[in-house]
Amino acid sequence: MQWEVVIGLEIHVQLATKSKIFSGASTAYGAEPNTQACAVDMGLPGVLPVFNGEALRKSVMFGLAIDAQINERSVFDRKNYFYPDSPKAYQISQLYYPVVGKGSIDIDLEDGSTKCIGVTRAHMEEDAGKSLHEDFHGQTGIDLNRAGTPLLEIVSEPDMRSAKEAVAYMRKIHSIVRYLGVSDGNMQEGSFRCDANVSLRPKGQEEFGTRTELKNINSFRFVEKAINVEIERQMDILESGGTITQETRLYDADRNETRSMRSKEEANDYRYFPDPDLLPIVISQEEIEQIRSTLPELPDAKCKRFVTQLGLSEKDARALTSDREMADYFEQVQQSIDDAKMAANWLLGEVSARLNKNALEIKDSPVNAEALTGLLRRIKDNTISGKIAKDVFEAMWEEGGDAHSIIESKGLKQITDTSAIEAIIDEVIAANPSQVEEFKSGKDKLIGFFVGQVMKASKGKANPGQVNQILQKKLKS
Amino acid sequence: MHNKTIAELINGLDAGEFSSVELTQSYLDRISSLDQHLNSFITVTSEWALEQARQADSQRAAGQAGLLNGIPLAQKDIFCTKGIKTSCGSRMLDPFISPYNATVIEKFNASGAVMLGKTNMDEFAMGSSNETSWYGPVKNPWALEAVPGGSSGGSAAAVAARLTPAATGTDTGGSIRQPASFCGVTGLKPTYGRVSRYGMIAFASSLDQAGTITRTAEDAALLLKVMAGLDLRDSTSVDKEVPDYTESLNNELDGLKIGLPREYFSEGLDDAVAKVIEDAIKEYEKMGAVVSEISLPNSKLAVPTYYIIAPSECSSNLSRMDGVRFGHRCENPRDLNDLYIRSRGEGFGPEVKRRILVGTYALSEGFYDAYYVKAQKARRLISNDFNNAFENVDVIMGPAAPSAAFNIGELTDDPITMYLSDIYTIAVNLAGLPGMSIPAGFVNNRPVGLQLIGRHFDEAKLLNIAHKFQTVTDWHAQGPGQFV
Numbered sequence: 001m002q003w004e005v006v007i008g009l010e011i012h013v014q015l016a017t018k019s020k021i022f023s024g025a026s027t028a029y030g031a032e033p034n035t036q037a038c039a040v041d042m043g044l045p046g047v048l049p050v051f052n053g054e055a056l057r058k059s060v061m062f063g064l065a066i067d068a069q070i071n072e073r074s075v076f077d078r079k080n081y082f083y084p085d086s087p088k089a090y091q092i093s094q095l096y097y098p099v100v101g102k103g104s105i106d107i108d109l110e111d112g113s114t115k116c117i118g119v120t121r122a123h124m125e126e127d128a129g130k131s132l133h134e135d136f137h138g139q140t141g142i143d144l145n146r147a148g149t150p151l152l153e154i155v156s157e158p159d160m161r162s163a164k165e166a167v168a169y170m171r172k173i174h175s176i177v178r179y180l181g182v183s184d185g186n187m188q189e190g191s192f193r194c195d196a197n198v199s200l201r202p203k204g205q206e207e208f209g210t211r212t213e214l215k216n217i218n219s220f221r222f223v224e225k226a227i228n229v230e231i232e233r234q235m236d237i238l239e240s241g242g243t244i245t246q247e248t249r250l251y252d253a254d255r256n257e258t259r260s261m262r263s264k265e266e267a268n269d270y271r272y273f274p275d276p277d278l279l280p281i282v283i284s285q286e287e288i289e290q291i292r293s294t295l296p297e298l299p300d301a302k303c304k305r306f307v308t309q310l311g312l313s314e315k316d317a318r319a320l321t322s323d324r325e326m327a328d329y330f331e332q333v334q335q336s337i338d339d340a341k342m343a344a345n346w347l348l349g350e351v352s353a354r355l356n357k358n359a360l361e362i363k364d365s366p367v368n369a370e371a372l373t374g375l376l377r378r379i380k381d382n383t384i385s386g387k388i389a390k391d392v393f394e395a396m397w398e399e400g401g402d403a404h405s406i407i408e409s410k411g412l413k414q415i416t417d418t419s420a421i422e423a424i425i426d427e428v429i430a431a432n433p434s435q436v437e438e439f440k441s442g443k444d445k446l447i448g449f450f451v452g453q454v455m456k457a458s459k460g461k462a463n464p465g466q467v468n469q470i471l472q473k474k475l476k477s
Numbered sequence: 478m479h480n481k482t483i484a485e486l487i488n489g490l491d492a493g494e495f496s497s498v499e500l501t502q503s504y505l506d507r508i509s510s511l512d513q514h515l516n517s518f519i520t521v522t523s524e525w526a527l528e529q530a531r532q533a534d535s536q537r538a539a540g541q542a543g544l545l546n547g548i549p550l551a552q553k554d555i556f557c558t559k560g561i562k563t564s565c566g567s568r569m570l571d572p573f574i575s576p577y578n579a580t581v582i583e584k585f586n587a588s589g590a591v592m593l594g595k596t597n598m599d600e601f602a603m604g605s606s607n608e609t610s611w612y613g614p615v616k617n618p619w620a621l622e623a624v625p626g627g628s629s630g631g632s633a634a635a636v637a638a639r640l641t642p643a644a645t646g647t648d649t650g651g652s653i654r655q656p657a658s659f660c661g662v663t664g665l666k667p668t669y670g671r672v673s674r675y676g677m678i679a680f681a682s683s684l685d686q687a688g689t690i691t692r693t694a695e696d697a698a699l700l701l702k703v704m705a706g707l708d709l710r711d712s713t714s715v716d717k718e719v720p721d722y723t724e725s726l727n728n729e730l731d732g733l734k735i736g737l738p739r740e741y742f743s744e745g746l747d748d749a750v751a752k753v754i755e756d757a758i759k760e761y762e763k764m765g766a767v768v769s770e771i772s773l774p775n776s777k778l779a780v781p782t783y784y785i786i787a788p789s790e791c792s793s794n795l796s797r798m799d800g801v802r803f804g805h806r807c808e809n810p811r812d813l814n815d816l817y818i819r820s821r822g823e824g825f826g827p828e829v830k831r832r833i834l835v836g837t838y839a840l841s842e843g844f845y846d847a848y849y850v851k852a853q854k855a856r857r858l859i860s861n862d863f864n865n866a867f868e869n870v871d872v873i874m875g876p877a878a879p880s881a882a883f884n885i886g887e888l889t890d891d892p893i894t895m896y897l898s899d900i901y902t903i904a905v906n907l908a909g910l911p912g913m914s915i916p917a918g919f920v921n922n923r924p925v926g927l928q929l930i931g932r933h934f935d936e937a938k939l940l941n942i943a944h945k946f947q948t949v950t951d952w953h954a955q956g957p958g959q960f961v
Contacts, residue, residue: 039576042802043802044803045563045565045575045678045679045803045804046676046679047675048710049712050710080792080793080796084799084813087801088796088797272845273790276681276790278712278713279713
């Protein structure tokens with residue numbers, strides 16, 4: 001039987017506000033346990049939540065960026081459940097009236113095409129604290145620093161048909177929230193987390209199959225792996241005539257398998273009801289328009305501009321714009337040297353390769369945009385060749401410093417003095433009489449050999465254009 | 478000294494007749510000798526009170542006296558008080574020492590008031606007789622075999638017995654007005670949102686409101702002025718100017734339009750209570766008020782509506798009492814579930830458990846629409862009844878409770894009848910309106926209160942109407958023989 005995969009994602013994005021969604025405590029990451037939990041976050045008797053309007057502004061920015069309906073009135077509900085890291089024993093969330101309604105985004109598929117993925121809704125809620133099971137000798141420690149951190153939960157339609165599409169969607173959402181500055185998107189710190197709903201159905205069937213929910217898969221790589229192993233698991237069951245149980249499953253990255261966490265029967269009844277401590281959240285059309293006016297250029301628009309205005313290929317433009325910092329870096333270099341192709345080639349070539357090798361992000365690159373600009377200027381003014389530039393780049397990456405001083409101190413300056421180049425060429429010609437004969441008898445391809453010998457003799461510093469020109473002249477004379 | 482009202486005590490302090498320390502000490506002495514008969518206090522904060530009194534005296538000497546400088550008050554044990562046990566009448570919070578002050582407490586502190594202690598109450602404010610308290614029932618000073626009403630029963634009894642000049646209360650379905658009626662004192666429940674709920678342990682968040690229990694309407698006006706106002710820590714508190722409630726106390730009532738809801742004078746109302754209320758209304762007619770019968774047709778929905786909404790909210794509000802971070806924790810829990818089940822099982826009394834169960838049920842999947850959503854619709858109807866009525870009348874009057882105080886133990890096995898003792902007060906909370914109960918007479922030597930219901934934020938008018946009654950009657954000035 002041919003099976004079709006159906007995937008929907010719920011992405012939790014931590015909104016980058018200074019203080020928590022319902023209290024004045026700081027949201028900074030990494031503080032000593034429970035030092036950033038005030039009376040409200042601890043859920044002491046008598047405390048009340050007060051909504052942080054910045055969370056609304058950032059949520060609306062996201063909604064506008066995906067062309068979603070913005071609800072002028074949204075309501076916070078209580079989701080009731082007992083757990084030690086949930087201090088009030090309810091989470092304040094939005095079930096019935098979320099702030100962001102239906103929207104959509106285009107994702108880019110590997111074959112170069114795009115696909116539109118529906119976003120059902122996005123709602124604001126508070127994060128829980130953390131249970132710490134290590135270091136407490138069989139007991140559990142509770143850290144409430146994270147309790148009350150604002151989240152935007154973005155719920156997709158079940159529009160994805162493969163793990164790769166799910167990853168592409170997740171990357172796109174990640175890119176958008178980072179462009180907007182509504183979240184730092186830091187996955188290690190839990191600022192961007194994903195649950196996936198996965199089901200299979202016979203190809204051509206309208207009705208969805210029974211789904212399972214994969215919890216908390218927190219990297220792009222794991223999302224793809226987790227979904228794929230879950231697809232395989234479900235397919236094995238269905239192929240052998242079994243049925244899928246609706247349940248929540250946990251992905252174990254070490255074993256690359258998913259495990260049942262709880263079945264539908266064991267699922268909590270959250271007893272949602274409107275939180276009587278909070279008024280409905282109201283935002284006017286004027287305020288929405290004001291927020292719209294603050295939206296930055298988004299990845300799709302930027303990509304289009306790079307293609308039409310700067311003449312980049314669709315592929316390069318896409319690669320440069322998926323990350324806002326990469327795009328900003330690129331634009332800074334491009335504007336300084338006025339050569340989009342050169343800037344793009346360097347960023348997607350040397351710079352990206354080194355970043356990947358060292359697992360760094362562009363913002364942490366030891367060679368910043370200004371430094372790279374200095375290097376590329378030296379290529380453009382013929383001080384060094386493109387090949388030498390790669391060595392200089394290596395030195396800049398490893399040791400720091402600017403291109404100019406590295407070129408000077410290492411004597412890498414290109415030889416452009418015609419007489420000096422002629423002297424090297426004469427030596428090479430003298431040392432290779434038989435090749436000279438062959439060339440003269442019509443073996444034109446040997447020009448490459450001579451260029452190589454000259455460059456080698458000059459330690460790569462001779463200007464390749466000049467070398468070629470003088471060689472042709474001398475060999476043909 | 479203990480028979481003086483707050484207004485009179487302020488004059489005495491101003492005139493230097495006594496100091497706050499002397500005044501405070503005299504009340505502490507009364508509490509220590511008399512409260513053994515009443516059990517109206519859970520905690521008496523003698524040292525703290527005398528310290529506050531000394532500060533008040535020196536502030537007064539320095540010419541920096543706040544509005545309630547040096548005036549002793551008792552606080553219902555539902556308000557969080559920093560460094561002092563805040564039990565809410567429950568074993569669950571018996572070990573709880575609040576690390577912060579409720580906004581109401583801060584406001585009283587800023588005005589120079591002195592806290593004598595924390596008053597007894599029904600557990601988590603759930604009760605109409607003060608019998609659900611972990612600390613034992615409070616007795617009615619007018620008849621020690623009778624209940625003082627609830628849930629602010631400790632406050633009402635303490636004020637009636639002159640153990641404090643005034644006390645705070647909270648009112649979710651009648652918890653100020655019903656005990657005020659039973660104890661022959663003046664109870665004021667302000668408009669929802671008038672007084673901050675921050676630091677007031679939540680029972681039913683959309684209904685709870687802090688208010689006052691005093692001997693006179695004038696004293697209530699003084700206290701409300703201090704308590705009321707916007708609080709940025711409570712999103713449901715309202716940004717509306719706080720008037721000087723004492724200024725309009727003596728306004729004439731000529732032409733005042735009083736509405737008497739026929740539903741409040743029908744089946745279930747004690748005949749003798751009805752007579753007291755009718756006589757009180759006649760006093761108003763003598764002052765020039767015009768009385769007409771009105772209808773609040775959805776009154777019968779109030780009790781069932783309330784007993785969906787309040788338990789639903791309380792089932793969620795009380796979930797934080799889980800034995801994890803504060804409050805009662807069972808001994809040697811085997812695992813997390815055991816910790817929850819035994820801590821809560823031991824910490825909560827039967828009435829609280831009953832309401833948590835009802836609320837949990839009402840919010841459950843499959844029942845939510847039938848109960849909670851429907852109750853919200855009924856709440857709207859009840860609220861509309863009042864809006865319609867207030868198009869034609871200025872104030873609504875009726876009994877505060879269907880009977881005078883019943884005896885301790887009389888209704889403990891009959892929760893439904895117990896719930897019906899709030900039948901005339903509950904609708905006011907559902908509509909968020911201000912209400913009062915003022916002493917209007919006696920039935921078998923037990924006090925009976927007249928209820929006044931006003932428009933939203935019409936506290937000044939209610940206080941004026943109550944005060945004028947107290948200028949032509951002396952029910953409010955009478956005290957229980959043993960305690961005056």
